[in-house]
Every structure is written in C-alpha cells, then in structure tokens.
Amino acid sequence: MAADVESSLELSLSSSYVGPLPPPRSRILKIIVIGDSNVGKTCLTYRFCAGSFPKRTEATIGVDFRERAVDIDEERIKIQLWDTAGQERFRKSMVQHYYRNVHAVVFVYDMTNIASFHSLPLWIEECKQHLLTNDIPRILVGNKCDLRNAIQVPTDVAQKFADTHGMPLFETSAKNPNDNDHVEAIFMTLAHKLKSHKSLMLSQLPDNTIHLEPASKPTMTCWC
Amino acid sequence: MAQPRPPRLHDNGGRDFDAKQKRKIAEIYQVLNNEPVDIAPLRRMAISEGGLLVDEIRCKVWPKLLNVNIDDLLPTPEEELRENSKDYQQVLLDVRRSLRRFPPDMPDEQREGLQEELIDCILQVLQRNPQLHYYQGYHDIVVTFLLVVGERVAATLVEKLSTHHLRDFMDPTMDNTKHILNYLMPIIDQVNPDLHDFMQRAEVGTIFALSWLITWFGHVLSDFRHVVRLYDFFLACHPLMPIYFAAVIVLHRASEVLACDCDMASVHHLLSQIPQDLPYETLISRAGDLFVQFPPSKLAQEAAQQQAERTAASTFKDFELASAQQRPDTILRQRFRERLRAEESAKSLLATKPRTNRFVKLAVMGLTVALGAAALAVVKSALEWAPKFELQIFP
Ligand SMILES: Nc1nc2c(ncn2[C@@H]2O[C@H](COP(=O)(O)OP(=O)(O)O)[C@@H](O)[C@H]2O)c(=O)[nH]1
Ligand SMILES: [Mg+2]
Numbered sequence: 358m359a360a361d362v363e364s365s366l367e368l369s370l371s372s373s374y375v376g377p378l379p380p381p382r383s384r385i386l387k388i389i390v391i392g393d394s395n396v397g398k399t400c401l402t403y404r405f406c407a408g409s410f411p412k413r414t415e416a417t418i419g420v421d422f423r424e425r426a427v428d429i430d431e432e433r434i435k436i437q438l439w440d441t442a443g444q445e446r447f448r449k450s451m452v453q454h455y456y457r458n459v460h461a462v463v464f465v466y467d468m469t470n471i472a473s474f475h476s477l478p479l480w481i482e483e484c485k486q487h488l489l490t491n492d493i494p495r496i497l498v499g500n501k502c503d504l505r506n507a508i509q510v511p512t513d514v515a516q517k518f519a520d521t522h523g524m525p526l527f528e529t530s531a532k533n534p535n536d537n538d539h540v541e542a543i544f545m546t547l548a549h550k551l552k553s554h555k556s557l558m559l560s561q562l563p564d565n566t567i568h569l570e571p572a573s574k575p576t577m578t579c580w581c
Numbered sequence: 582m583a584q585p586r587p588p589r590l591h592d593n594g595g596r597d598f599d600a601k602q603k604r605k606i607a608e609i610y611q612v613l614n615n616e617p618v619d620i621a622p623l624r625r626m627a628i629s630e631g632g633l634l635v636d637e638i639r640c641k642v643w644p645k646l647l648n649v650n651i652d653d654l655l656p657t658p659e660e661e662l663r664e665n666s667k668d669y670q671q672v673l674l675d676v677r678r679s680l681r682r683f684p685p686d687m688p689d690e691q692r693e694g695l696q697e698e699l700i701d702c703i704l705q706v707l708q709r710n711p712q713l714h715y716y717q718g719y720h721d722i723v724v725t726f727l728l729v730v731g732e733r734v735a736a737t738l739v740e741k742l743s744t745h746h747l748r749d750f751m752d753p754t755m756d757n758t759k760h761i762l763n764y765l766m767p768i769i770d771q772v773n774p775d776l777h778d779f780m781q782r783a784e785v786g787t788i789f790a791l792s793w794l795i796t797w798f799g800h801v802l803s804d805f806r807h808v809v810r811l812y813d814f815f816l817a818c819h820p821l822m823p824i825y826f827a828a829v830i831v832l833h834r835a836s837e838v839l840a841c842d843c844d845m846a847s848v849h850h851l852l853s854q855i856p857q858d859l860p861y862e863t864l865i866s867r868a869g870d871l872f873v874q875f876p877p878s879k880l881a882q883e884a885a886q887q888q889a890e891r892t893a894a895s896t897f898k899d900f901e902l903a904s905a906q907q908r909p910d911t912i913l914r915q916r917f918r919e920r921l922r923a924e925e926s927a928k929s930l931l932a933t934k935p936r937t938n939r940f941v942k943l944a945v946m947g948l949t950v951a952l953g954a955a956a957l958a959v960v961k962s963a964l965e966w967a968p969k970f971e972l973q974i975f976p
Contacts, residue, residue, distance in 0.1 A: 385846070394717070395674045416675040416717040418792035418800055422850050437846050444671065444717045450755045454786045457845075 383426060383433040386548055387458060391480055392465035393473040394443025397500040400531035401465065402438040404540045410532045417442045420455050427545065429552050436548055448483060456487035461494045461547055466515075468499040468528065469507040474515065481522060496547060497524045503533040602634055609638055618645055624817040628869065630862050632813030639809060640730050646816040647741045655736045658705040666704045668715040675720045676700050682724045684805065698732045699724055706740045713743055713751040721796035722747065725808055746820040750795045758795060760884065761824055762787040767883035768828035771875050776835045783841075785848040790827045793855070797823055801855045814865050821877050826868040830855065833864060 390398045399414040399421065406423040421440040426433055439459070441452050462484055466473040477497070485491070497519045499510060512528060519526035529539045605626060612622045623642050626633065633639045644651045663669050676699050683692045703723050707715055722742070726735035749757040765787050770777035792800045797815050802808050815822055831838070831852060841847045 387846075394671060413678065413680055415678050415681060415800070416720070418718045418795065419788040420849075422846060422853065424846065424850070442717060446714065446716055446753075446755050450759050451788055451791065454788065457784075 383435045385435045385437055386460050386551060387437045387439065388461045388463060388544070388547065389439045389441065389456060389459045390463045390465060391441050391448075391452075391484065392443065393467070393470075393476045393480075396443070396465045396467040396470070396473045397531050398440050398443070398465050401463075401498065401500060401529075401540060402440045404531045405436075405544045406438065410534075419447060419451055427548060429545075429548055432552070434548060434552065436544060438544075453487055456484075459488070459493060460551055461496070462488075463496055463498055463547075464524070465498045465500055466510065467501050468510050468515075469501050469504045471509040474499075474510045474518075477518065494547065494551065495522075495524050496543070497522075497526045498543065499526065499528040500531055502528045503530040602631065605631065606634060606638065609633070609642065613641055613645075620645055620648075627813040627817035628865070632810045636729050636809070639813065640734070643726075643730060643738060643812075643816060644734065647738055647745075649734075649737050649741050651734055651737070653737075654733045655705060655709070655740060657733075658701050658708075658736075662701060662704050662708060666708060668707055669700075669704060671715060671717070672700055672703050672720065675717055676703075679720055679724060681803070682721065682799070682805075683728070695724075695727060699727055702727060702732060702736045702739065705736055706743055709740065710744060713748075714753055716750055716755075716795060718792055718796040718800055719743075719747070719751075721799035725797075725799050725805075725812060728805070729809060742816075746815070747795075749820075758791070761821065762790060762794065763884040764821065764824045764877065764880055765790055765828055765831070767880045768825060768871060768875060769831055770883070771880075772828075772832055772871065773835055776832065776838060779839055779843060780831075780848060783843045783848040784845050785852070786845070789849050789853040790824075790831075793827050793830075794823050798826075798855075803857060807859075807861055810861055811865075814868075818869070819872065819877075822868065822872060825872045826864065829864045829868045829871065830859065832867075833859070 390402055392398055394416070399417055400411055402421075402423045403409075403411045403414070406425040417440055419442055423438045423440060424435055425438075426435050428434070439455050441448070441455070464477060464480055464484075466477055468474075481495075484495070497515070499512075499515055502508070515528070516526055527539075527543045529543060531540060609623070609626055612619060612626075623645055627642065627646060633642050666672075676696050679696070679699075680692070683695065687695075699720065703715065703720060706723075707713055723735065723739050726739050726742075729735075730738060743751060749761060752758075766777060766780065769780070797808075798811050799808050802811075811826070814826075834852070834856075837851060838848060841851050
C-alpha cells in the first residue's frame with residue numbers, strides 16, 4: 358500500500374478559492390518520468406512533491422501520479438509527475454495512454470547500475486513512438502549519486518550520451534539530505550524553461566488543458 | 582488482579598456476531614470432516630458474510646477451492662533455482678521493496694526469512710511453467726498465500742492459481758489484462774451511466790484499477806484481514822470477479838468522482854487512492870449481484886469495443902466458457918485459433934443469452950436483502966461452472 362508515498366498529494370488537488378469569481382485554474386505542466394525498475398523514479402517524484410525521501414517505496418504497478426503546485430513568476434503552475442512502472446510488460450500496452458499531452462519527459466537511470474544506463478536507448482526509442490512530436494523537452498537524470506563508491510556510470514560517458522541525444526544531464530540523489538534543493542532545482546528548471554521559452558508557450562485551452570506549440574530543441578544548462 | 586474478560590465491542594451485537602461466527606466455523610469443519618469433501622458449501626461460505634473467518638480455516642479450505650491435494654505438494658526447489666532464473670533480478674527488487682506486506686510487528690529476521698521463501702516460491706512456479714511470465718504485483722499475490730498457508734502449500738496453490746485465475750495476467754504481453762480491464766467501464770455503465778460518461782469525458786482510462794486487478798487488491802489494501810477476506814471471495818468465484826469488485830468500488834465512490842474536476846489526473850488520483858474503510862461485506866455482496874445481473878457474456882461485446890484495436894476480442898465469450906478458457910493447455914492452443922476466429926466470435930456475441938427469470942429474481946433479492954441473497958446467487962453461478970472447472974483439473 359502506498360499510503361505514505363501518496364499522502365503528499367493532497368496539497369495540490371484541492372484548489373479552494375473564496376471569492377466572487379470562479380477560481381482561476383492553474384495551468385498544468387504534465388511530466389512523465391520513465392526508466393528501468395528500481396532506478397528511483399518513485400523516490401524522485403516523491404521527493405519533489407513531498408519534500409523528503411520516502412521511508413520505503415513499493416514496486417510501481419502501472420502509473421502513479423503525484424502533483425505539486427509551484428509559483429513561477431507570480432503564476433501558479435501545477436506540476437504533475439506521472440511515475441511509471443519500470444517493468445517492460447507494463448510499458449508496451451499500459452503506459453501509452455499516459456503519454457498523451459505530456460509537456461516534458463524525464464529519463465532516469467541509476468548511476469550505480471550500468472544496465473539501467475544501457476536501457477536508455479530503448480526508453481528513448483519507445484518515447485519517440487508514443488509522442489506525436491519530436492520537440493517535447495527531455496532531460497536525463499542519473500540518480501543515486503550519494504552512493505559514491507558504487508558508481509558504475511562515469512559522468513563523462515553519461516554526458517556524451519546526453520549530448521548525442523540533445524538532452525541536459527543532471528546527476529543527483531533522491532536520498533541525500535545535503536542535496537536538499539537539487540531534485541527541486543531539476544524540476545523547477547524544467548518548469549521555468551517550459552514556461553519562459555518563447556516557442557514553448559503554454560497556451561491555455563478552454564478545457565483547461567494546455568498544449569505545446571511546436572518548439573525548437575531546448576537548450577538547458579547542465580547542473581552537474 | 583483484574584477479572585479476565587472476553588474482548589467485546591458491543592455487548593449484544595458482539596455476542597451475536599461471536600455466536601454467528603462460531604456457528605459458521607463449526608459448519609465449515611463439519612463439511613471438511615465429511616469425505617469426500619463437498620466443495621459447494623465451502624464456496625458458499627467463502628463468499629458469504631465474513632468469508633472463511635480465520636487463517637486456520639483458510640489453510641484447509643483454500644486448497645479445496647483450488648482443488649489442490651495437500652498430500653501432493655510441489656517438491657522443495659532445487660539449489661540452482663535462482664541462478665537459472667531470468668526473472669530473479671526483478672523478483673528480488675520487488676520482494677525487497679515489499680515490506681509493507683508483512684505484519685508491522687514481525688521481527689526483521691523472521692520477515693527476511695519469509696522474503697527469501699517468497700522469492701523461491703515465485704521462481705519455482707515460474708521455472709515449472711515456462712509459459713507464465715512474471716509481472717510486478719504477482720509478488721503481492723504470492724505473499725498473501727505465503728503468510729496464510731506457509732511455503733510449500735503456498736507454492737502449490739499459487740501454481741494452480743497462476744495457471745488458472747491469473748493466467749491472463751501472465752501472458753508475454755499485457756494485452757489480455759488490458760482486455761479484462763475493458764470490462765470495467767461497461768459494468769459501471771450498466772449501473773450508473775452518468776458516472777460512466779463523466780469518467781469517459783475525463784479520459785481517465787482504467788490503469789487506476791490495474792494494480793487492484795492483478796494483485797487481487799493485495800497491493801493497495803493495508804489491512805491484511807481485508808486482503809484475505811477478498812481472497813476467500815475471489816477463490817470461490819469466477820476469475821473475472823475482481824473486475825466486478827473494482828467496478829463496485831468505483832460505483833461506491835460515485836459522488837466523490839462526480840465532484841472531482843473532470844480531467845484524467847484528478848479522477849485517476851482520486852480513484853487510485855483506495856479508501857481503507859470500505860464496507861467490504863456490502864461491496865462483496867454487490868459485486869456478486871452485478872456479476873449475476875451482467876455476466877461477462879453480456880458485457881463482452883462492449884468490452885471489446887472499448888479496445889481500439891481488437892487484439893483478443895474474445896478471451897471470455899461466456900462466463901461458463903471462461904473457466905474452460907482459463908485452462909492452461911486450452912488457453913495456449915486456443916489463443917492462436919481465437920485470433921483467427923475473432924471475427925466469427927464477435928458475431929456470435931451479438932446474440933447474448935436473455936437473462937433467465939431466476940437470475941433476475943436472485944439479483945433483485947440480492948439488491949434488496951443486501952447480504953446473503955446475492956452471495957447465494959453468486960454461488961449458484963459459481964457452481965454452474967465449478968463442476969466443469971473441477972472435472973478439468975482432475976481428469
Ligand atoms: N542510495 C540511494 N538509494 C535510492 C535513491 N533513490 C532511490 N533509492 C532506492 O532505490 C530503490 C528503488 O527506488 P524506487 O523509487 O522505488 O525506484 P523505481 O522503481 O524507479 O520507482 C529503493 O530501495 C530506494 O530506497 C538515491 O538517490 N540514493
Ligand atoms: Mg516506482
């Protein structure tokens with residue numbers, strides 16, 4: 358049961374607003390988080406939405422959802438993180454539905470597990486198949502950098518890979534308490550870029566979903 | 582020193598309940614003591630209020646419900662089980678993260694021992710049945726058996742369960758699982774079309790119910806007593822019952838759903854957080870009732886339409902046939918033929934059987950009398966396929 362993991366979610370979904378006008382609904386930024394099983398997707402999304410490393414996680418079955426509202430340039434934006442199952446069988450027929458209208462993709466690998474890094478081309482390929490356009494911003498996150506003695510994926514190798522695929526690379530830890538703001542910064546950078554990038558203007562449709570206009574490849578600074 | 586007092590919540594209700602429970606336990610033992618054991622009353626008691634009540638009884642009745650002879654258990658797994666398994670890594674990751682499935686007051690050492698047994702149990706079944714594929718969530722099912730009946734019996738029961746009830750989840754792909762999920766919305770539509778339409782508009786999909794279905798709710802319920810109660814029910818019923826139960830939960834929360842923003846995220850979020858204080862007995866009875874009113878054969882066509890590309894349009898053509906289709910050997914052979922015949926069977930689905938009076942009557946009884954009557958109805962329908970099911974297992 359994921360009660361602990363999910364308990365953070367309340368903070369966002371209730372938009373209580375008292376006033377004469379209907380509440381202005383915040384715009385939504387939909388981000389999907391993918392990567393092999395056990396790389397720390399659930400921990401990363403939890404860390405961002407709840408502000409802490411979860412005591413324990415369970416295998417994610419299907420798709421979990423976490424959300425957090427942030428203020429960017431005085432505008433309230435809801436960041437929705439869709440946390441997906443790592444096992445291949447779930448991706449093939451299940452997760453597809455949740456790629457719909459995503460604004461960004463976060464690929465995660467485990468820095469202490471080279472196999473999870475080697476899976477990345479498959480994930481990238483699969484993502485391409487699900488997404489309608491090529492211009493959705495994507496970032497690469499190497500997780501568990503706190504396990505310094507167990508690192509199997511050297512930064513330069515990861516950086517080269519990220520460059521080849523036109524993605525910024527972030528090496529981080531969902532766990533390390535000293536890295537307090539890093540996970541936060543990754544998602545916030547993404548949110549800022551998505552919001553401010555001229556060609557990535559989030560346009561609000563009447564039904565309150567937002568669509569991305571065609572955009573050029575995002576250029577982001579690497580944090581590592 | 583204080584007088585020892587039997588623990589009771591409400592004096593009268595409590596005593597009534599105790600008495601009822603005692604009577605049921607005695608009844609179950611009576612059935613068990615008569616050789617050959619009559620499965621029908623055991624099914625009925627597994628479904629009716631409270632289910633099988635205590636683990637001691639579950640140890641005896643679960644094997645009967647699955648037609649497993651506990652004098653003929655799986656052998657202890659061989660030494661090289663782990664080395665030879667392609668699934669070992671994934672299973673290990675999932676079992677390691679499954680702490681929540683164990684009683685919170687269990688000493689670490691004991692829990693770790695059980696986790697090792699859990700890994701072996703899963704791998705052994707997979708090794709003996711190469712046609713079965715591991716899925717994340719399977720461990721949530723196996724752990725339930727392990728905790729109730731112990732390692733050897735668990736392995737044997739789980740093998741039977743995996744080649745029957747869970748068979749569709751263990752295909753190489755999840756296409757058939759997806760197809761079973763496609764029954765969810767048509768069931769909801771039958772009972773509450775407004776809710777159905779709202780959910781369709783939100784495009785919520787059905788993945789919120791995926792973990793419910795493939796773990797028989799073991800992944801999402803934190804109170805183990807509720808989990809085993811549901812397992813009593815599901816073991817006694819048709820393999821599609823968990824999807825009816827899923828629908829009943831959604832229906833039970835209709836007002837919450839309708840009060841939600843009509844978008845995928847809000848509705849998915851609401852529904853995937855299962856309330857822990859569900860009125861299980863009422864919901865079980867309602868699920869049984871829906872099953873009788875809207876058997877899978879009735880819903881099959883709508884379920885098929887839910888699917889954009891109709892891969893396995895007719896996994897469950899009829900609820901009587903379904904038990905035959907759950908047989909491992911027929912499934913494998915038929916799957917290929919079924920694909921060829923998809924067109925044909927889709928046509929035959931158009932002619933659904935008219936509901937018989939008895940079904941209507943039982944369904945109405947179930948709805949009005951709530952508990953009991955519906956359970957009886959489910960048993961009746963379960964019995965209609967049970968004899969076949971049992972015959973097939975014991976050729
Ligand atoms: N040391 C360390 N462990 C982590 C970190 N992130 C996740 N983990 C652990 O890795 C395991 C898998 O994490 P989880 O989030 O469930 O992975 P997922 O399958 O990708 O969702 C868990 O045991 C976590 O405690 C991290 O940054 N550092
Ligand atoms: Mg996860």
